[in-house]
Amino acid sequence: MATTINKQRLLNHLFAAAKKTVGVDEEARPVLQQFIYGLCHENATREQADEAYRFLCERFFDWNEIRVSSLRELEEAFAGMSDAEMRAQRLITFLQEVFEIHFSFDLDKLQKEGLKQAAKKLSRYQAANDYIVSWVVQRSLGGHAIPVDAPTLRCTARLGLIENEQDAAEARASLEHLIPKAKGILFTEGISAIAGDYCWEEQPQCSACPLCADCTYAQENGIEGTVASRGHRTKPR
Ligand code: SF4
Known part of the structure; x- marks a missing residue:
């Protein structure tokens, strides 16, 4: 059976992790x-x-x-x-x-x-x-767009934020719908950091990934995280 994830909770954890690790204090460029x-x-x-x-x-x-x-x-x-x-x-x-x-x-x-x-x-x-x-x-143009490269596509598909079979343009459209404009840069930087630090093409480091508890790929493969997502509580059974 397909794994169901709470996309909003996942995004909140991604934003929290991104704020701690990457921030968005980037240089303004023409x-x-x-x-x-x-x-x-x-x-x-x-x-x-x-x-x-x-x-x-x-x-x-x-x-x-x-x-x-x-x-x-x-x-x-x-x-x-x-x-x-x-x-x-x-x-x-x-x-x-x-x-x-x-x-x-x-x-x-x-x-x-x-x-x-x-x-x-x-x-x-x-x-x-x-x-x-x-x-x-x-x-630079003040619009709402989510740039999707190969690491972003891989990581968002594994997380369950997009469908596995979506190409970059389809993924961009889905993500632009899902992510508010005000969080676009934080999302882009956060996913890029997760992809670079943990979500490698081969042998993703799921147990160390801060999004493990919310990730479709990790859940489907029975992987438990060693890093607690901020604010996440496992429901008592
Ligand atoms: S838990 Fe694993 S598959 Fe999911 S985003 Fe993190 S590294 Fe990628």
Whole structure:
């Protein structure tokens, strides 16, 4: 029989865990910078994204220098991350496209356009995908969007927040319905941290995971947590 979970209670525990571990005191970034940060964060932890983004900002004079740099120089920024070469290529392609269209590296005009129009324009960049557009909408355009990358998809499916067979776009639609806009960033950071610290693709560390008591995968596999979820009480039988 399918396991039934209380999604609201699960989300409350996720938000509580996220507040303790990751917080949301992130640096405000303009649209172009947020696009690039999203490219760093996709399929990576926040720590990895911060490190890669810092490398780009500190090692290069400006975005134009990055645009004309070699693939190998940029790959260094993404060392240790998945698809380092592809990330470097996407970054160069993006900056080249922005430069050819605007002769500058400023996309903040999009903040004055309607949300749908701005998202549509962003999605036209070759380096864009559903995750990055959602990231920029959530972080710089003031809209409600939940970026879904592979770790988010895996973790939310195991938790039972989405259906197993949903793809990233379907999962995003479901999660945007489930998560209030005001909690969007906390959710994104919280799930990313759980996926990076515990919910690995192979051998997830369920017994140490703070969401174990509420997780469908853990319940279906008879795994008991060693960390009590805050506020969770087992009902007396
Ligand atoms: S309990 Fe296990 S499967 Fe569930 S979210 Fe945590 S690590 Fe992932």
